[in-house]
Amino acid sequence: DARVTQTPRDKVTEMGQEVTMRCQPILGHNTVFWYRQTMMQGLELLAYFRNRAPLDDSGMPKDRFSAEMPDATLATLKIQPSEPRDSAVYFCASGLESGVGGELFFGEGSRLTVL
Amino acid sequence: SQQGEEDPQALSIQEGENATMNCSYKTSINNLQWYRQNSGRGLVHLILIRSNEREKHSGRLRVTLDTSKKSSSLLITASRAADTASYFCATDAGQAGTALIFGKGTTLSVSS
Numbered sequence: 001d002a003r004v005t006q007t008p009r010d011k012v013t014e015m016g017q018e019v020t021m022r023c024q025p026i027l028g029h030n031t032v033f034w035y036r037q038t039m040m041q042g043l044e045l046l047a048y049f050r051n052r053a054p055l056d057d058s059g060m061p062k063d064r065f066s067a068e069m070p071d072a073t074l075a076t077l078k079i080q081p082s083e084p085r086d087s088a089v090y091f092c093a094s095g096l097e098s099g100v101g102g103e104l105f106f107g108e109g110s111r112l113t114v115l
Numbered sequence: 116s117q118q119g120e121e122d123p124q125a126l127s128i129q130e131g132e133n134a135t136m137n138c139s140y141k142t143s144i145n146n147l148q149w150y151r152q153n154s155g156r157g158l159v160h161l162i163l164i165r166s167n168e169r170e171k172h173s174g175r176l177r178v179t180l181d182t183s184k185k186s187s188s189l190l191i192t193a194s195r196a197a198d199t200a201s202y203f204c205a206t207d208a209g210q211a212g213t214a215l216i217f218g219k220g221t222t223l224s225v226s227s
Contacts, residue, residue, distance in 0.1 A: 004157075033214055042219035043158075043203065056214055091157060103148065104205075104215060106157035 002026045006092050006107035014115050018080040021110045023092030024073055032075045033093045033104065034060075034067055043091070049075065082114045119147075119204040119218035127224045134191040136221040138204030139184075145207050147180055148215065149189050152201045161189075161202075194225045 005024040013019055025032050034046040047057040047067035057067060064083070069075045079086055089111045093104040122137045138147070146165045150158040164171045164180045164187065171178045177190040191198055201222045205215040 035217070043217040045214050045216060048214040093158075103160035103163060104150075104158075106150075106159070108157045 002105075004092055004094050004105050004107035006090075006110050008110055009108065010111045010113075012113045012115065013082055015083055016081040017114075018078065019082050019086075019112060019114075020079075021077045021090050021092075021112070023075040023077075023094075023107060025075060025092070025094030026105055027073070029094035029096055029105070031095045031097060031102075032069060033095075034075070034077050035091045035093065037089045037091060037109070038087075046077070046090075079112075082112075084114045087112055087114050119206050119216065121202070121204055121218045121221040123221060124219070125222045125224070127226070128194055130194060130196055130225055130227045132194055132225075134194050134198070134223055134225070136189045136202050136223070138187045138189070138218055140187075140204070140206045141185065142206075142208050144182070147178075147187050148205045149176075149178060149187075150203045150205060150217070152203065152220070154200070158203065191223075194223075196225050196227045199223060199225050 007022045030051050032049040036044045046060045048055045049069050052069040066078045089109040091106050091109045093106045095102045095104045119138050119140045128134055144166055146163055148163045149161045151161050152158045162173045162178050164178050175192045180187045201220040203217045203220040205217045207213045
């Protein structure tokens with residue numbers, strides 16, 4: 001049963017610490033997305049990769065956030081330094097295409113709490 | 116920025132009743148998708164409707180799309196307690212290679 005795997009599922013950290021979230025997309029998918037979900041803002045797009053190349057990271061605070069795809073089986077989202085306002089659930093999703101169709105498959109999310 | 120906006124924000128119904136959720140969006144689209152999210156879980160794709168389609172069915176789900184009004188509706192017929200979840204519409208921006216933008220969702224509660 002193919003699925004998107006995210007780690008960690010839960011992370012509690014203190015302000016100023018570095019946080020790295022990892023995502024293993026479904027094998028064969030060529031698009032990977034990072035979304036952040038909060039009660040106030042809903043689901044916000046942070047970054048988007050196609051064939052490992054970043055296409056859109058305009059929704060991501062560049063001073064502290066970075067997203068990479070070291071290889072086709074791993075996407076990372078890093079926050080350094082973390083702040084309490086970064087507390088949210090971060091979702092990774094993968095798909096075969098976007099914009100011209102194609103569903104996204106979501107992981108179960110990484111719940112981040114920054115104290 | 117939010118592309119889609121769902122209405123209502125919350126909906127409570129009894130089992131067996133139908134549930135209708137609406138979505139409005141701002142720009143032209145290639146397709147519109149609906150997703151479901153159970154509490155504490157990731158989103159799951161329900162149905163996709165293309166801009167040249169007006170209605171689509173999948174089991175107890177019926178989706179309509181009115182591109183002239185930039186709106187869509189999701190109808191769940193004969194609802195069950197297991198349908199309790201949040202439902203989101205998602206749209207692209209009408210250009211190939213753009214990401215999906217999600218609305219804030221409708222929280223549906225079905226009581227038995």
